[in-house]
Amino acid sequence: MLSNPLALIAEITHRCPLHCVYCSNPIELASAKAELPTNDWLRVFSEAAKLRVLHVHLTGGEPLARADLHDLIAGAHHAGLYTNLITSGIGLSRERLKELVDIGLDHIQLSFQDSGEAQANWIAGTKSHARKIELAGWIKEQRIAFTANLVVHRQNLDHLEEMISFLEGLRPNRIEIAHTQYYGWALKNRAVLMPTRAQVDDAVKIVASAAERLKGKIRIDSVVADYYARYPKPCMGGWGRQLMLIDPAGRALPCHAAGVIPELTFDNVREHSLEWIWQESCAFQKFRGESWMPEPCRSCDRRAEDFGGCRCQALLLTGDASATDPACSLAPSHLVIDLALLEVPIEASPPQGELIYRANPK
Amino acid sequence: MAGLLDLSKPRLAPGCRWGGPEAAPVVLFPEGAIRVQGTGQRILELCDGERTFAELVAELQQEYSEADPAVIRADACRFLEQLHDKRIVDF
Numbered sequence: 001m002l003s004n005p006l007a008l009i010a011e012i013t014h015r016c017p018l019h020c021v022y023c024s025n026p027i028e029l030a031s032a033k034a035e036l037p038t039n040d041w042l043r044v045f046s047e048a049a050k051l052r053v054l055h056v057h058l059t060g061g062e063p064l065a066r067a068d069l070h071d072l073i074a075g076a077h078h079a080g081l082y083t084n085l086i087t088s089g090i091g092l093s094r095e096r097l098k099e100l101v102d103i104g105l106d107h108i109q110l111s112f113q114d115s116g117e118a119q120a121n122w123i124a125g126t127k128s129h130a131r132k133i134e135l136a137g138w139i140k141e142q143r144i145a146f147t148a149n150l151v152v153h154r155q156n157l158d159h160l161e162e163m164i165s166f167l168e169g170l171r172p173n174r175i176e177i178a179h180t181q182y183y184g185w186a187l188k189n190r191a192v193l194m195p196t197r198a199q200v201d202d203a204v205k206i207v208a209s210a211a212e213r214l215k216g217k218i219r220i221d222s223v224v225a226d227y228y229a230r231y232p233k234p235c236m237g238g239w240g241r242q243l244m245l246i247d248p249a250g251r252a253l254p255c256h257a258a259g260v261i262p263e264l265t266f267d268n269v270r271e272h273s274l275e276w277i278w279q280e281s282c283a284f285q286k287f288r289g290e291s292w293m294p295e296p297c298r299s300c301d302r303r304a305e306d307f308g309g310c311r312c313q314a315l316l317l318t319g320d321a322s323a324t325d326p327a328c329s330l331a332p333s334h335l336v337i338d339l340a341l342l343e344v345p346i347e348a349s350p351p352q353g354e355l356i357y358r359a360n361p362k
Numbered sequence: 363m364a365g366l367l368d369l370s371k372p373r374l375a376p377g378c379r380w381g382g383p384e385a386a387p388v389v390l391f392p393e394g395a396i397r398v399q400g401t402g403q404r405i406l407e408l409c410d411g412e413r414t415f416a417e418l419v420a421e422l423q424q425e426y427s428e429a430d431p432a433v434i435r436a437d438a439c440r441f442l443e444q445l446h447d448k449r450i451v452d453f
Contacts, residue, residue, distance in 0.1 A: 082390040107392045145377020145392045219449045
């Protein structure tokens with residue numbers, strides 16, 4: 001029997017003041033003109049709550065770029081959803097933050113690019129680091145959950161301990177250390193960002209020891225470097241199984257990057273209810289369950305744990321969205337991962353290569 | 363960080379709150395939710411940041427008078443310490 005989605009990812013805009021070199025948004029961004037209006041979002045939140053969705057993650061682009069963010073959070077809270085704002089913090093004053101908390105914001109997730117100002121601004125392509133630190137102080141004045149997120153890659157992993165100490169000093173409830181995932185814009189910068197094996201091995205030890213040290217104080221979660229893993233990640237907790245993403249234009253996708261898969265068409269919340277989309281939309285059914293799986297997934301003991309990995313990564317690296325995720329060491333196409341890793345320099349420093357910055361939607 | 367004391371006043375941590383349908387309440391937190399029922403639900407309902415742990419245990423012992431008071435105390439302590447490690451309860 002089909003279970004209900006647990007969380008809704010509301011990508012409310014693609015506009016963003018940052019230009020991060022590992023941006024997870026699709027290559028083709030939705031323009032401001034194409035964005036779903038307030039009332040449609042409010043209807044989506046109430047339909048989500050009826051579908052027994054518990055959490056809504058408001059993300060972007062930068063969600064603060066929407067002038068109606070206040071109304072969207074109030075509407076989601078009113079519908080009964082747990083509201084999480086995933087933000088760079090740019091555009092959030094102390095007063096606006098307090099207003100958002102007062103109308104029902106439960107959790108704020110603030111992203112950091114590094115511990116040092118120059119290095120952080122270099123990755124973000126804009127001066128944003130100092131403002132984020134100021135905002136972290138304001139967040140602690142509120143009774144709200146606070147996650148500090150850090151994206152890691154070859155250019156910053158050599159000082160991971162220092163970055164964790166920096167995040168600790170901001171006194172979050174939770175720290176998320178996320179290895180860059182190579183689809184969307186990050187794939188363009190893979191040669192510059194892909195860590196060395198030694199960096200990945202060290203990071204595992206450093207994160208485990210920080211988690212032990214901070215137990216009961218700060219929870220630490222991590223997103224793994226799947227190119228170096230033996231088995232693929234359980235992308236989105238399985239296709240069409242737990243999560244539903246609505247993009248700025250109102251299209252419902254099973255994952256952030258699913259737009260790259262050419263054989264899929266996505267139904268729009270302007271035309272269909274969330275319940276219909278979850279149950280009937282072809283895009284959600286395409287890789288749901290196990291019947292689509294090729295070998296070696298189909299007979300693999302791990303198929304209910306990793307669901308064959310990431311469909312978008314399979315498409316981007318093999319040209320076939322139905323292939324086993326090449327990050328899996330058992331995948332027939334695993335050689336493409338080995339070849340990509342051959343290009344990684346043995347020593348991480350000094351920084352090599354030119355970064356390609358993300359531009360704003362037209 | 364000190365463990366749970368008699369004078370500790372447990373309450374839901376910032377960003378953790380009740381949710382879900384009335385018939386099947388859950389405690390929501392940043393990246394998930396836990397379903398609590400029976401005694402666990404009762405314990406969390408008593409965690410209002412006002413009551414001390416000693417008062418909370420006394421209330422439970424009164425409500426569950428057929429159970430061994432020492433077991434009630436030990437169970438409540440273990441339950442709250444586990445939720446504390448998960449950053450769901452503060453004390």
